Amino acid sequence: MLSVLNRGAAAPGALKPWLLLLPLVLFLCAFFLVPLGQVALMSVTEPEFGLGNYAHLTSDSLYLQVFINTFLTALGVALCCLLLGYPLAYLMAQSSPRVAALLMLLVTMSFWTSFLVRTYAWMVLLGNNGPITAALAFLGWNPPPHLLFTRLSSTLAMVHILIPYMVMSLYSVMKRIDPALLRAAESLGARPWSVFRQVYLPLSAPGMVNGATLVFMICLGFYVTPVLLGSPQEQMVAGLIGTQIEEFLDFGQASAMAMVLLASTMIVLTVYHRRFGLDRLWG
Amino acid sequence: MRDPYLQVSGLTKSYGSVQALGGVSLDVEKGEFVTFLGPSGSGKTTTLMIIAGFENATSGSVRVGGRSLSNIPPHARNIGIVFQNYALFPHKTALQNIMFPLDMRGVPAAEAERKARAMLDLVGLSGYGDRWPKDMSGGQQQRIALARALVFEPSLLLLDEPLGALDKNLREQMQIEIKRIQKSLGVTTIFVTHDQSEAMTMSDRIAVFEKGRIDQIGTPQEVYRTPSTPFVARFIGDSNLLPGTVLDPDQGLVRTEHLGLMRLPSRLAAAAGAPVTLMLRPESIHLAGLAAGVSEDAPNRADISVHTVVPYGDSTLLIGRAGGADLRIRLRGPEADGIGSGAALSVLWPASAIHAIPAV
Ligand SMILES: Nc1ncnc2c1ncn2[C@@H]1O[C@H](COP(=O)(O)OP(=O)(O)O)[C@@H](O)[C@H]1O
Ligand SMILES: [Mg+2]
Numbered sequence: 180m181l182s183v184l185n186r187g188a189a190a191p192g193a194l195k196p197w198l199l200l201l202p203l204v205l206f207l208c209a210f211f212l213v214p215l216g217q218v219a220l221m222s223v224t225e226p227e228f229g230l231g232n233y234a235h236l237t238s239d240s241l242y243l244q245v246f247i248n249t250f251l252t253a254l255g256v257a258l259c260c261l262l263l264g265y266p267l268a269y270l271m272a273q274s275s276p277r278v279a280a281l282l283m284l285l286v287t288m289s290f291w292t293s294f295l296v297r298t299y300a301w302m303v304l305l306g307n308n309g310p311i312t313a314a315l316a317f318l319g320w321n322p323p324p325h326l327l328f329t330r331l332s333s334t335l336a337m338v339h340i341l342i343p344y345m346v347m348s349l350y351s352v353m354k355r356i357d358p359a360l361l362r363a364a365e366s367l368g369a370r371p372w373s374v375f376r377q378v379y380l381p382l383s384a385p386g387m388v389n390g391a392t393l394v395f396m397i398c399l400g401f402y403v404t405p406v407l408l409g410s411p412q413e414q415m416v417a418g419l420i421g422t423q424i425e426e427f428l429d430f431g432q433a434s435a436m437a438m439v440l441l442a443s444t445m446i447v448l449t450v451y452h453r454r455f456g457l458d459r460l461w462g
Numbered sequence: 463m464r465d466p467y468l469q470v471s472g473l474t475k476s477y478g479s480v481q482a483l484g485g486v487s488l489d490v491e492k493g494e495f496v497t498f499l500g501p502s503g504s505g506k507t508t509t510l511m512i513i514a515g516f517e518n519a520t521s522g523s524v525r526v527g528g529r530s531l532s533n534i535p536p537h538a539r540n541i542g543i544v545f546q547n548y549a550l551f552p553h554k555t556a557l558q559n560i561m562f563p564l565d566m567r568g569v570p571a572a573e574a575e576r577k578a579r580a581m582l583d584l585v586g587l588s589g590y591g592d593r594w595p596k597d598m599s600g601g602q603q604q605r606i607a608l609a610r611a612l613v614f615e616p617s618l619l620l621l622d623e624p625l626g627a628l629d630k631n632l633r634e635q636m637q638i639e640i641k642r643i644q645k646s647l648g649v650t651t652i653f654v655t656h657d658q659s660e661a662m663t664m665s666d667r668i669a670v671f672e673k674g675r676i677d678q679i680g681t682p683q684e685v686y687r688t689p690s691t692p693f694v695a696r697f698i699g700d701s702n703l704l705p706g707t708v709l710d711p712d713q714g715l716v717r718t719e720h721l722g723l724m725r726l727p728s729r730l731a732a733a734a735g736a737p738v739t740l741m742l743r744p745e746s747i748h749l750a751g752l753a754a755g756v757s758e759d760a761p762n763r764a765d766i767s768v769h770t771v772v773p774y775g776d777s778t779l780l781i782g783r784a785g786g787a788d789l790r791i792r793l794r795g796p797e798a799d800g801i802g803s804g805a806a807l808s809v810l811w812p813a814s815a816i817h818a819i820p821a822v
Binding site for chain 2: 357
């Protein structure tokens with residue numbers, strides 16, 4: 180930012196394009212940076228000045244448990260998205276442009292339906308009177324398992340919501356793999372499996388890393404889905420923050436947790452940036 | 463007679479209503495360097511891809527060493543290919559790229575590395591084994607691709623316009639290099655290009671492609687001196703094509719539309735009255751009075767008025783009107799000094815310079 184301003188000072192004309200950014204910068208300051216600062220301030224001032232809230236976070240194992248739970252869930256969701264998304268993205272990359280466009284439409288269709296609608300749809304599907312439970316009971320699973328309000332149900336729903344990000348990350352990388360490389364491998368004696376294992380898989384790895392990082396980070400702060408579908412005993416951080424505020428009006432403690440969550444996300448981003456360069460995250 | 467090493471017979475290939483190949487046949491001897499020469503879209507790549515097994519021919523067959531290749535997948539054909547854009551694996555170093563085919567054949571790592579390093583030596587890149595493809599120049603990547611296609615001792619080497627992306631100097635250098643390596647290994651090679659001078663300098667034989675067929679196969683001299691179709695005459699080198707009618711086949715006399723009577727060196731294998739095209743290379747036309755050893759007798763001569771002069775340094779191209787058609791004349795060194803646009807010249811050529819192309 181500093182270098183940009185310096186350059187602008189040297190050549191006044193060069194500053195103009197940056198003026199276009201001004202509304203966005205103002206908006207972000209007013210509605211993001213300022214509230215974020217307030218949250219940071221609250222975490223060390225509510226109910227009294229000091230690091231008490233943070234000390235409390237480390238002393239009560241409940242919080243640690245929730246953080247671990249959050250990370251494990253996010254990891255699981257990212258992994259499921261990868262395993263389910265890879266074959267789909269592969270199929271899209273191999274298809275004719277028309278079929279690929281159709282598949283892409285189907286994948287992104289879940290983007291166009293409201294988030295809440297999708298979450299409630301899962302409630303209907305997985306509920307005690309839902310078709311899946313009925314099917315399991317019919318198959319002789321007696322009494323049928325509780326699917327709703329478990330880690331399974333929230334993971335399933337989050338995978339559903341986040342899988343388009345994974346598929347798009349994978350697809351954009353796979354589409355750029357030169358088919359001549361696969362032919363070259365084949366002509367050099369590689370059987371189909373070796374072509375995949377030795378050439379396609381390593382060349383699609385950037386898409387796997389991008390997609391998994393994206394899904395993991397979004398998942399860390401997920402609120403609605405885990406709260407509505409997840410197990411109350413296995414809360415995620417965002418849900419716990421909500422509980423702290425709604426039920427205990429403990430803004431200080433909630434703010435401290437929000438700051439730790441923010442810090443975790445920043446750490447993931449930093450590691451990614453060090454290793455791969457942030458500019459690649461969005462394809 | 464012994465079977466040829468590579469035997470391509472009657473290949474046809476259709477893409478929907480587009481016929482890419484309309485019956486391609488050729489035989490290649492072991493160790494031979496054959497070039498596919500032809501304009502873009504004439505079916506060179508398609509033929510190559512059918513030999514490699516990446517495309518299925520609509521009909522026809524490919525045999526190597528007497529064995530049919532149909533039903534053998536590409537990975538089992540043991541054919542080395544150099545692609546136009548090199549197709550090096552970007553996630554492997556130069557050495558790892560060269561070791562890949564050996565790896566696929568289960569060669570132990572130590573032996574594979576030894577062979578790959580020997581190959582690096584052969585292509586003149588000994589110290590470059592640990593480089594990534596992206597850190598190498600086009601010419602260097604080309605050599606690595608060549609080394610990778612040769613390290614497993616393929617039964618055939620196929621190169622599809624491998625020098626297309628290189629600049630002129632590097633191209634010439636790589637032409638010599640590829641030829642040297644091919645000779646030293648004695649590998650049977652098919653080289654695709656649309657550059658006729660590349661084909662002339664590198665090949666044992668040239669197959670000239672036109673519209674999904676091979677017009678002519680022959681040594682560079684044969685296709686240059688005795689093209690079998692007007693297309694070949696036009697595509698290889700510069701030429702004057704003179705349409706005419708056979709007058710007296712036994713005496714080799716032809717009446718051309720624009721330059722009158724012409725005498726050929728030998729009798730013609732065509733009936734009197736049959737249409738024929740005569741080819742006359744621009745460099746075999748001389749100025750009257752300057753041509754040592756060329757008979758000054760009519761008929762093989764013409765009077766022209768020059769309208770274009772193109773200097774090439776080592777030679778000069780003159781284009782002039784004669785009998786209502788353009789005649790192209792290439793004069794060596796200082797012969798053309800002082801000739802400008804508008805000059806009236808008398809030119810002649812030896813009968814031996816005329817080649818008759820039967821009308822099809
Ligand atoms: N996959 C394909 N689908 C449809 N037509 C094709 C395909 N590949 C090649 N062709 C057509 O076949 C003809 C020969 O192409 P090609 O063998 O690539 O020519 P060259 O290599 O001599 O330039 C061209 O007319 C081309 O348009
Ligand atoms: Mg081609």
